[in-house]
Amino acid sequence: MPAPAFRRLSLALGLLCSLPPAFAETWPAADWAVAPVPASPAVAALEAYAFPQRDDDSRKGVRTDALLVIRDGQIIYERYAGPTKASTPHLAWSVSKSLMATTLGVAYGKGLFRLDDPVAKFYPPMSQHADIKIGHLLNWASGLDWQEGYEYAPVKSSVVAMLYTRGRTDMAAFTASFGQAATPGTRFLYSSGDANLLSAALRGMVGTEAYKNYPWTALFEPLGITSAVWETDAAGTFVGSSYAYLTARDLARVGLLMERDGRWGEQQLVPKAWVDFNRTPFANYQPSKETEGDAIPGGQWWLNAPIAGAAKPWPDAPDETFAALGHWGQALYVLPKENLVIVRYADDRDHSYSHDELLKLAQAAFVPAVQNREAK
Template identity: 35%
Template sequence: MRAVVKFIKWLFGLIVLAVIALFAWLYFAPPELIRVGSGYAAKIVCSNVFIAGRDPNEVLAVDVQAPGHPLLKLMKVSVDKERGLVSAGLLWTLGKSVAVERDGVGCASVPDGDTGRARQTSVHIEPLAVASQDALWPEGERVDALQNPAVTKIVDDAAIVGTGMRAVVVVKNGRIVAERYGEGFSAKTPLVGWSMTKTVNAAIVGTLVKDGKMALDNKGLFSPWKADGRAAISLADMMAMSSGLEFNEDYGDVADVTRMLYLEPDMAGFAETKPLGGEVGKAFSYSSGTAVMLSRLWQEAIGDKVKALSWPRTALFEPLGMHSAVLETDERGTFVGSSYLYATAHDWARFGQFLLQGGVWNGAQILPAGFVDWMRQPAPASKVYGNGQVWIEGPGDEENPGAGAAAGLPKDTYWMEGHDGQTVAIIPSEQLVVVRLGLTPAKLGYRPQAMVGALVKALHQ
């Protein structure tokens, strides 16, 4: 009997030591997957709390944990509103990550923990004037919705607007004719565009092209590239996602894209090191790393750091009246042009209308004449992606070309598209822009072509 008791005590002690060893390993040398998860949780909660004014517990439960990796269910967050800090970790302490809020440039993930350096990116920008509530959109925020029963039926149909819809805005002939919002969201809620940010970033490049500070045929874009085959990559190749550079865009694990966004303080520097994996100009590879490098390039073209940090607002957001727009940087001050623009649905619609009008707003030619037409021409290496970071066939249709035609969409339809169901459809021939924002994971199989096709038909009635 004593031997049995002794064995049980020995086994219990071994288990305790194993648990202590496991905890120590996870605390001092956490696997990268845990650090990616905690970095994601901290960043998403930070942006939604400080930009969108949402409740941190709701954001953690609904935006981070519910649709994400099972590991995220164990993530806990702590928010310090006075210091503008959010920390997250597995059970609060393991694989801990932090995100910091800065004036004018939103939140940044801080993978190396150097929040002091991250705060150096802050730039004081005078708040944009609030749009008039009395003036009609887009000059103001007032909406006189079109009383079209067929349109109303579409935007009220939960199945057609999709699970997790947070905002739908329909613009016809330059005016909002219908809008709907999910529970807890409104026309005043800034929402992340994810990869729709890429299109905005491409337009920012266009403002520098117009000013003569950048040229689409520029090559030898980064100093280390000049010594190898990457010297042949042009700015136009980067815009068309045809650089030939290796970059793994798989969000399911620790891939290049998740490493860049949540483990690298210098995102552009990380992406810049990638070697060639295909022929320059002929190999299409969708890459968030490419978009962040474009941000680095246009910021360097401006030269002055403070001026570069204010450029998106002064060159684009202010002229368009995008009063809510916040484009975020990484820890080192490079705009995350791949992913992190927050704006209200009304402001996303303003940008879509701006593209529909060929880069002209209130009579001012903000982008070079013909630049938007060039953006939506098929990229040399792709039939469904445009030269300027827009989709031609539509979200997801690189695997299902022709879905737009099947939904009855005009041939000139093109799209901005982002993770978890963010889309802006732009149809010049119909003078139509349709914004759809939400939290709709790809596994649900939702595509907005049917909604937009139905709206086209209804607006003809």
């Protein structure tokens, strides 16, 4: 190569290497990068919805404790209210189910189980239900005769009994004692008991000693999560249905992992095939009047995917939107094509909060394509 041409090539390569990583993926290190977002009417509209004047006496209305928005791996919006701060590990309630599913995804990637393995293979008290598979539990389709009612049906509620009364010392064993209401895999029936059976099965997959720290060694530590607390019952089983606590910033790391198909930096922490399963609607889901407007069940995650016989749950959100959802308004939303992760912690009590409304306002505020469309 002639010397001038070589110098031009060297100069071009040097300039390329010196450019800021505008097109490179951004990943959080010890903390998130923060990108400034200018004030706009759309951001103001989002704040007006998410953070109205708060009445702590009546506990009515939309009561957001934390709202965190990540775009392209950077914080673009963050606000807290009530007693919650950026450093507060907030109770995630049933978002814990999706965290347990993601933890199981690491074990799945190591070949420790298959979806069609009987649960009893890893948790012997389920031997009376030998036809219930791990995949059935992940789809909330065990067929166990479970009643998932909270404040409005406490006497008949299986979950209240499991968490607070006769089942609380060994939640998985309590769930395993239930009879069958349907053939496994044939019917969706939301069950916190299914999640705790998964948690107990995980111990059989990894061994008792490894299990004690497994969510941390397998998932939290590789993601740089430092705030996580996960309660166990008296039997030492993580309460996979309900009792994980994380800061909003740490929960967002799980969202970014899922947005990027299970990859964290250069490491495929969770197999893409597992994430695809999480984001696939349960094949035998049948919408009903009781579930109308609810998100579509996937693999312990909730989906906005349209399916036959059911309207899209969140009409103003993209079809591929999926979420981890919990009692009283906890939510981790992932919008993959928009490179958007949203964490919302809350203390909602009266069902006035709308997933769709928040997602619509967040897109108007933070997704350029939507901003441009609405400006025309």
